[in-house]
Amino acid sequence: MDRKTYTAELAGLRELRIEITAAEKTVAAAQKELDKLTDRRARRVAGLAGYEGAQAPAIAKASGLSVGDVVRIAPLLDPTPAAVRAAKADGQAAAPTPAPEVPEAEPAVAVAPTLTRPAPAVEQLAPAVPVTEAPTEVEDQVGAEQLAVLQTGSATSAPGETEPGVQAASDRTxxxxxxAIGQHPVAPVAAAPRPVVEAGPRELPTLPEGPAGARFEAVTTGLVSKRxxxxxxxxxxxxxxxxxxxxxxxxxxxxxxxxxxxxxxxxxxxxxxxxxxxxxxxxxxxxxxxxxxxxxxxxxxxxxxxxxxxxxxxxxxxxxxxxxxxxxxxxxxxxxxxxxxxxxxxxxxxxxxxxxxxxxxxxxxxxxxxxxxxxxxxxxxxxxxxxxxxxxxxxxxxxxxxxxPTTGKWAGGYPVLSEELRGLLHATGGQGRTELILPPRVPEQLPALVEYDRTFAYAKHLWKSPVGTPRRITAAAFAAMSEVEQTKALMSCSHWNVRVTVPAGWNHVGLLPAPVTGDRAWVYPSTPGETFVTWAGGAEIHLALSNHLAPWRIEVLGGLLFEDGKPLxxxxxxxxxxxxxxxxxxxxxxxxxxxxxxxxxxxxxxxxxxxxxxxxxxxxxxxxxxxxxxxxxxxxxxxxxxxxxxxxxxxxxxxxxxxxxHPEWAAYVWSGARAALLDMKYRQGKEVIGYAGALHAKPGSVVYFGTDGIALTERQMWPYRGEPGDYLLKGHLTGPVEHPTSQEEYLKLRGLGRAELAAKGADQ
Structure with a gap:
């Protein structure tokens, strides 16, 4: 570059400086105006919060903000229920509550298949904040098993088009x-560190007395499932x-x-x-x-x-x-x-x-x-x-x-339960059973690993479901029933709070879920004499009382009895x-x-x-x-x-x-499916022509439960008709097989078993 070119470039640079300065002034003026407009918008959003019927999603859409931004400007519009916020705040402020002690087991004795009648007065546990069930491994289900399918407040949808989750543009909810267990291989990703939490007893909510309890026998005003x-x-x-x-x-x-x-x-x-x-x-x-x-x-x-x-x-x-x-x-x-x-x-x-x-x-x-x-x-x-x-x-x-339906009792639609009752069902109604049974309850070396899967399992449990407002059954009211009335109540659409004792001499799998903290929300105790308090559906309670091996001791602490209906x-x-x-x-x-x-x-x-x-x-x-x-x-x-x-x-x-x-429908179907993993009847018309399920396999032969299937150490003579609920032989891995010590190891063995069965061309 010569001096003449240099001088010309300097002159051009000065002109560019002047243009940039002018542009900066324009931008500053525009930014000032933008700030004024943004401030005006914030004041208007805050003002709208004073209207009793104001809703954050509507204001967000009108203002061009996300729901999260609207809530930050006007906290009164936060859609989180006040009870949930208060409970969360109380939980953060309070010191950790020690886990309740498990009562010392009484010497278990063989009892007739009837219920223990409790004293009329039963102490009620303090109401607990509804707990979201911990993530569970869902077996052999296509895609992401979105069993908890929800809609957030950041978008609107037509009835029936509810998404597992919705994200606003800036709040990205x-x-x-x-x-969810995926089906696709992915690149290895370093797992985020997780705290080690030992599983221990978890206290479940109960039905409170007095006016607070009335909300557990109610529906939400003005909220109905309509056609x-x-x-x-x-x-x-x-x-x-x-x-x-x-x-x-x-x-x-x-x-x-x-x-x-x-x-x-x-x-x-x-x-x-x-x-x-x-x-x-x-x-x-x-x-x-x-x-x-x-x-x-x-x-x-x-x-x-x-x-x-x-x-x-x-x-x-x-x-x-x-x-x-x-x-x-x-x-x-x-x-x-x-x-x-x-x-x-x-x-x-x-x-x-x-x-x-x-x-x-x-x-x-x-x-x-x-x-x-x-x-x-x-x-x-x-x-x-x-x-x-x-x-x-x-x-x-x-x-x-x-x-x-367009005619009959429910032609106007099905009412939605109160928020309190939905919270209780969420906290106490578990999903599919997922359990790996470890030695010494099963051999260290398995003679084989045989997988059975229930075909289209949940479809078998839709013929009856709870409808309407439930009736609360107290411990005293249940104790006053005759045995016929008790059996009828358990066979109806119902959900029960019970104290359970595993019978003496029991040598098979657990029958009822017990709440725990940690990675899994539920375990299935099977040690003779072990006692725990839980909630379960009537189908599971009835099975525990009437199974063909040994009746369990059940003390009813309370429950909810619904009308039997056919909404599904x-x-x-x-x-x-x-x-x-x-x-x-x-x-x-x-x-x-x-x-x-x-x-x-x-x-x-x-x-x-x-x-x-x-x-x-x-x-x-x-x-x-x-x-x-x-x-x-x-x-x-x-x-x-x-x-x-x-x-x-x-x-x-x-x-x-x-x-x-309608969590009452999901909870009832899940309960019936868990019971069928243990005991399922094959019927021809009204006649029972056969049985299947874990309780019909030898003690010590059940290795794994996976939502709608089980893995055993030997084949079973269970007929397969191709109907919903039937047990299909899905895999057979010839032994000896080292017992899997984790979910991941089991899934690998399961894959090998399916491949071996497919290679043999089993006619099932």
């Missing part, structure tokens, strides 16, 4: 999903193999360039090929796991992928009654919702995992799309207005809502019919691709029932979100982790006012 008066709208859907870059659109397959496989690049490629697409199912490739090794947890990796910056796409904020907003962060089945950055109100596109519906297990993208087509056709034969929604839980609840019966019958159609097609069709597609579609029907049932549970929301580093965190949060830009947190958010919240 999500919901924790208990017990919808609208038809769901189908979404334009495509299927993408993200590993191979193959996109299935209607009846054609197109190869697309996905670039670095970020959400924005995937959406660009899809929309360029199939404009107007509203939903993309990833059938293979799991792009949300790309670079997972860089993060401390898999959830952090998925969150980072969902929120990857894009010039053309932004997080959807939702509009209208059936438009869900934000992302759902889940380790293996996430949901991303995006809108064009240039027109965020023009509509959104979802990116979802095929694993929500079924495990593709290597099926190509065309087969997955065909499975969806067959699923829709099968459901359409039983519902004229059937629409496949984003997830099985949404679809299941929507289909159920269209079976609500029609829904279950239609789903079973659709499942049977697809199962038969998967065996008889002449084309291999169609057989595979039909099998996958039958698995999807199972997910619709399973997730739909879990959706009724409506557990208290555990929401998570992110806050930029340097900004104040919301109150009462637990920090999960952080990166260079944001802190990830979670907190309890109480119950939502959901017209489809």
């Amino acid at each position: 999500t919901t924790s999903i208990p017990g 919808p008066n609208f038809t769901q709208q189908a979404r334009a859907t495509v299927f993408l193999d993200a590993a191979a870059g193959m996109l299935a659109i209607r009846d054609q397959v197109v190869r697309v360039d996905l670039g670095a496989r970020t959400p924005g690049e995937i959406l660009d490629a899809v929309q360029a090929t199939a404009p107007g697409t509203e939903r993309v199912y990833i059938t293979a490739g799991a792009p949300w796991h790309d670079g997972a090794e860089r993060y401390s947890t898999l959830k952090d990796a998925v969150a980072a992928w969902l929120n990857a910056p894009s010039e053309r796409w932004t997080t959807a904020v939702g509009s209208g009654r059936d438009k869900l907003a934000g992302h759902f962060v889940h380790q293996r089945q996430p949901v991303g919702r995006y809108a064009p950055a240039s027109a965020p109100d023009s509509g959104s596109t979802e990116i979802r995992s095929m694993g929500e519906w079924f495990d593709p297990d290597g099926a190509d993208v065309v087969t997955c799309r065909q499975a969806f087509t067959l699923l829709w056709q099968a459901l359409r034969r039983h519902w004229d207005d059937a629409v496949l929604m984003g997830s099985p839980s949404q679809t299941g609840r929507d289909l159920w809502s269209r079976t609500i 019966d029609e829904w279950g019958k239609r789903l079973k019919a659709a499942w049977a159609d697809l199962t038969n097609l998967s065996k008889l069709h002449g084309d291999e691709r169609q057989r595979t597609a039909a099998y996958l579609a039958s698995r999807a029907v199972r997910s619709v029932l399973l997730f739909g049932l879990g959706g009724f549970a409506q557990r208290p929301r555990l929401v998570s979100g992110t806050t930029p580093i340097g900004e104040a965190l919301p109150t009462g949060v637990e920090i999960l982790g952080q990166d260079e830009s944001v802190v990830t947190w979670q907190r309890q958010a109480g119950f939502s006012r959901d017209p489809y919240a």
Whole structure:
């Protein structure tokens, strides 16, 4: 560079300085104006909080803020129930309460299969805050077993389109999903350190006396499950193999360039090929796991992928009654919702995992799309207005809502129980039984590992369910009943608080769940003389009293007796019919691709029932979100982790006012399924023609319980008819086999057993 050029560049630099100064003044003026407008908005939000009927979601939508931002401005709008906030605050302020001592076991003696009649006056334990059940491992269930399916307050939806979790654009609210075991291999991720918590007794809530107890025999005013008066709208859907870059659109397959496989690049490629697409199912490739090794947890990796910056796409904020907003962060089945950055109100596109519906297990993208087509056709034969929604839980609840009767006692809909009663059921009604039984109760070396799985298990337990307002049964009232009345009460839809004693000489598996702290919320005591207090459904209590080995000692402390109804019966019958159609097609069709597609579609029907049932549970929301580093965190949060830009947190958010919240139905079905793992009758008409279940296997031969299946050390002569609830031989690993010492070891052995049985071509 010569001197002349240098002088000219200096002059140009001075001119640029002047332009920058002017631009800075313009920006400063604009920022000042923006600050004034933001301040005015904050004052208006705070002012709206003075209205008694004000709701944070509505204000958030009108203001363009997230629900979390609205609550930070106006804490009065926090949707968390006051009782939950107060209980949480009290729990943080109070010193830890020591776990209750287990009473010393009395010498157990053989008793007749009748109930111990307690004294009329029974001491009531102090009411406890409802406890969310600890995550449990859910066995052999496609995708993420979202048994706790909830809706947060950051978005609105049509009845029946409730999402496991909903995230606002900036608050990014999500919901924790208990017990998901994924089906897809992922890059190794360093696990976040977890405190070691030893399991110990956990005190469960009881029914309080006086006016407080009346709320446990009540329903929520103005909250009823009603039949919808609208038809769901189908979404334009495509299927993408993200590993191979193959996109299935209607009846054609197109190869697309996905670039670095970020959400924005995937959406660009899809929309360029199939404009107007509203939903993309990833059938293979799991792009949300790309670079997972860089993060401390898999959830952090998925969150980072969902929120990857894009010039053309932004997080959807939702509009209208059936438009869900934000992302759902889940380790293996996430949901991303995006809108064009240039027109965020023009509509959104979802990116979802095929694993929500079924495990593709290597099926190509065309087969997955065909499975969806067959699923829709099968459901359409039983519902004229059937629409496949984003997830099985949404679809299941929507289909159920269209079976609500139009005549009879419940034509106006099914009332929703009081929040107090729902909290009690959540705290005391466990899900599927998951238990690994260790030596010396079983041999160190197993002669074999034989797996049985109950086919379409929950479908067998939908014929009867509790309805209406329950009647409270005190210990004295139960003691005053005759034995016939007691048996009738237990055989009815009921939920009981009991003191249990394992009988002397008992040498088999435990029958009833006992509450504990730690990683597992429930264990199943089986030591003779052991005594514990718990809650359980009538089916389980009746089995403990009347099993063919030895009756257990049961003292009823109280309970809830519902009216017997059939709110799930029609829904279950239609789903079973659709499942049977697809199962038969998967065996008889002449084309291999169609057989595979039909099998996958039958698995999807199972997910619709399973997730739909879990959706009724409506557990208290555990929401998570992110806050930029340097900004104040919301109150009462637990920090999960952080990166260079944001802190990830979670907190309890109480119950939502959901017209489809029926934990009494989920709890009753789960209780019946747990009882059937122990003892199930094969019937021909009204005649019992056989038995199956753990209690019909030899003592010491049961190795594992896994929600709807069990593993044993030897084969059983249990007939298999292909009907819901039947025990199917699923795997057989020839021994000797070293006993698994952990869940992970068992799952590996289970896989080997299934492979060995498949190789032998067992005719089951």
